[in-house]
Amino acid sequence: MEEFNIILAGVGGQGTVLASEILGTAAVMAGFNVQESEVLGMSQRGGAVVSHIRFGSKVYGPIVPDGKGDVLVALEISEALRNMTLLSRQGLSIVNTRSIIPYTVSVGISKYPSLEEIMERLTKYARVIAIDATELAGKAGNVVAVNTVMLGALAGSGRFPIGRETILKAIEARVNKNVVQVNKRAFMLGYEEVRSTSRAGRIENLSPQARTHG
Numbered sequence: 001m002e003e004f005n006i007i008l009a010g011v012g013g014q015g016t017v018l019a020s021e022i023l024g025t026a027a028v029m030a031g032f033n034v035q036e037s038e039v040l041g042m043s044q045r046g047g048a049v050v051s052h053i054r055f056g057s058k059v060y061g062p063i064v065p066d067g068k069g070d071v072l073v074a075l076e077i078s079e080a081l082r083n084m085t086l087l088s089r090q091g092l093s094i095v096n097t098r099s100i101i102p103y104t105v106s107v108g109i110s111k112y113p114s115l116e117e118i119m120e121r122l123t124k125y126a127r128v129i130a131i132d133a134t135e136l137a138g139k140a141g142n143v144v145a146v147n148t149v150m151l152g153a154l155a156g157s158g159r160f161p162i163g164r165e166t167i168l169k170a171i172e173a174r175v176n177k178n179v180v181q182v183n184k185r186a187f188m189l190g191y192e193e194v195r196s197t198s199r200a201g202r203i204e205n206l207s208p209q210a211r212t213h214g
Helices: 016-029 077-086 115-125 133-140 143-156 164-174 177-199 208-213
Strands: 004-011 033-039 048-056 069-074 087-096 127-131
Touching: 004 016, 004 077, 004 143, 016 033, 016 048, 016 143, 016 164, 048 077, 069 077, 069 143, 077 087, 077 115, 087 115, 087 143, 115 127, 127 143, 127 177, 133 143, 133 177, 143 164, 143 177, 164 177
Parallel strands: 004 069, 069 087, 087 127
Antiparallel strands: 004 048, 033 048
């Protein structure tokens, strides 16, 4: 494999950078050359955080060019919208359906689009898997573990060229030992959520509405 490009997008405090470090570590463990880059926002204001990870046998530069992303993982759903042009039309978006409303919306400076509006735009652009990662993180024991739920969903999608066990080893290597088990549970819940729906033939748009109405 010459090159694989992934974008992780979220807001400050969601662990987007840690998720990118886990994936980068997994790629190194798998024997790939790895390039990474982060753009950090202000966590106390819900600032956007975007990480680019590029790995393979031939990788030049840390930034994913527009239209060249293989997978976009969005820990906050509107951040998928903000970064979707980085994704190839043949790529995949994996999104958390829970929103984090920016302070600019709270004070009336800007508007936040509805879930339906976001999903409509995303699905017109490329393939989408949407799950409630926040709910699954809570089931794992800590709602902060949204980032590792989303990594599990990535592994379960079948579009990531690094195996589940390697990513779990990377979680052990990068996550504080006091919360490793919670994060591994979160990873497996995300993995099984996507895998079970895939087996049922409903791999796309796994929003709460889709799961309810089947």
